[in-house]
Amino acid sequence: xxxxxxxxxxxxxxxxxxxxxxxxxxxxxxxxxxxxxxxxxxxxxxxxxxxxxxxxxxxxxxxxxxxxxxxxxxxxxxxxxxxxxxxxxxxxxxxxxxxxxxxxxxxxxxxxxxxxxxxxxxxxxxxxxxxxxxxxxxxxxxxxxxxxxxxxxxxxxxxxxxxxxxxxxxxxxxxxxxxxxxxxxxxxxxxxxxxxxxxxxxxxxxxxxxxxxxxxxxxxxxxxxxxxxxxxxxxxxxxxxxxxxxxxxxxxxxxxxxxxxxxxxxxxxxxxxxxxxxxxxxxxxxxxxxxxxxxxxxxxxxxxxxxxxxxxxxxxxxxxxxxxxxxxxxxxxxxxxxxxxxxxxxxxxxxxxxxxxxxxxxxxxxxxxxxxxxxxxxxxxxx
Numbered sequence: 001x002x003x004x005x006x007x008x009x010x011x012x013x014x015x016x017x018x019x020x021x022x023x024x025x026x027x028x029x030x031x032x033x034x035x036x037x038x039x040x041x042x043x044x045x046x047x048x049x050x051x052x053x054x055x056x057x058x059x060x061x062x063x064x065x066x067x068x069x070x071x072x073x074x075x076x077x078x079x080x081x082x083x084x085x086x087x088x089x090x091x092x093x094x095x096x097x098x099x100x101x102x103x104x105x106x107x108x109x110x111x112x113x114x115x116x117x118x119x120x121x122x123x124x125x126x127x128x129x130x131x132x133x134x135x136x137x138x139x140x141x142x143x144x145x146x147x148x149x150x151x152x153x154x155x156x157x158x159x160x161x162x163x164x165x166x167x168x169x170x171x172x173x174x175x176x177x178x179x180x181x182x183x184x185x186x187x188x189x190x191x192x193x194x195x196x197x198x199x200x201x202x203x204x205x206x207x208x209x210x211x212x213x214x215x216x217x218x219x220x221x222x223x224x225x226x227x228x229x230x231x232x233x234x235x236x237x238x239x240x241x242x243x244x245x246x247x248x249x250x251x252x253x254x255x256x257x258x259x260x261x262x263x264x265x266x267x268x269x270x271x272x273x274x275x276x277x278x279x280x281x282x283x284x285x286x287x288x289x290x291x292x293x294x295x296x297x298x299x300x301x302x303x304x305x306x307x308x309x310x311x312x313x314x315x316x317x318x319x320x321x322x323x324x325x326x327x328x329x330x331x332x333x334x335x336x337x338x339x340x341x342x343x344x345x346x347x348x349x350x351x352x353x354x355x356x357x358x359x360x361x362x363x364x365x366x367x368x369x370x371x372x373x374x375x376x377x378x379x380x381x382x383x
Contacts, residue, residue, distance in 0.1 A: 004055045007047075009080055012087065012102060014042060021104060021139065023087075027052050027097030036280055049097030056091055056098075077167040077183075078102060088169060105143075105169045112148045120288050120319030121145075121270060124231075125152045130267030130291075131224040133211075133246075135236040140272040141284050142233045143169050149231065150207060154179060160202055164194040165209035177205075184209075195219040199226075208232035214249045221246075221258075224265040238323065239269040239289035240307050243299060263300035267291050275327065275344050277335050285326040285344065287311065290318050308346075324351055331355065 015033045022034040027049040031042040068074035073092035086105040124132045134142045147170035154177045166184035188194035192215040211232045224230045236242040250258045269289040274282045314320035331341040345351040
């Protein structure tokens with residue numbers, strides 16, 4: 001191992017020791033790491049463009065390095081040490097030279113209980129068919145939640161699970177299930193090629209790392225309609241936006257047909273966003289859509305604007321909930337302060353009233369929801 005890679009591994013160990021999630025290396029600038037949502041300098045450590053280029057030559061294959069030069073960026077998984085610590089990595093060119101971002105992928109897959117995920121999410125692990133979308137911005141915990149749900153199925157059912165990911169993050173061992181994991185690049189040419197192949201490989205459950213394009217969404221919906229349970233992620237902020245994104249990918253003349261397909265095949269949406277807690281960590285506010293009869297009717301009739309109200313009204317009966325309800329639960333549980341709750345609320349004025357006991361909010365019924373954001377554990381900030 002060369003000196004530059006040794007330096008990288010020191011940075012990554014420091015990242016893990018400090019409970020961080022991401023390591024940022026920008027040529028000519030102090031190395032930084034993200035801890036509890038904030039970027040912090042890692043001493044006075046600096047890498048030059050030449051050193052980053054040398055690092056790329058050391059840790060990338062010849063094919064990956066050529067792709068980096070040709071496409072000006074590269075995604076890959078970096079595995080470190082005998083403990084096989086894994087990092088999702090991206091190296092790219094920018095105006096000042098080169099930059100790298102390394103995100104920790106936990107070696108241990110945390111259970112749904114360890115992550116304190118809402119009980120309603122267990123419903124999705126028991127489905128036989130349909131599409132379940134886990135959504136949110138980058139770093140909101142989508143991969144961690146999906147891994148916990150797949151792990152629950154792997155430990156409790158006798159199924160064939162195929163995952164298609166770019167790159168593979170959490171590694172699932174065969175337990176009660178048979179699990180085949182395919183990474184784009186090493187194992188498959190593209191998401192849609194791998195998905196087409198999966199339909200001929202006798203799967204019960206298919207995990208699509210991300211629905212990036214029309215063809216992938218179309219095949220995913222087809223799989224969900226033909227007796228498979230499909231899990232996937234999208235970079236959307238809410239359940240309503242997720243439905244609009246899926247339908248909006250299709251040509252306008254096709255959208256009425258696709259809307260009926262989504263109404264019939266979409267089983268649920270789990271939308272996540274992270275909020276800062278009082279003690280310096282981060283907690284996940286989770287919006288949950290379960291395709292009840294009413295929700296399905298709203299989707300089919302193009303009444304998406306009414307979906308959020310339907311989720312709010314179904315909280316006690318079905319386990320659905322809006323972001324504001326999740327944030328309010330965190331507030332009443334003493335996890336987030338009023339400023340953070342109002343700052344993240346979709347409707348701050350309405351939440352303010354509910355904090356004051358107006359509008360049906362009841363303190364003491366809060367459910368603790370706290371997950372890690374694609375790192376080891378949510379760490380409390382000691383500073």
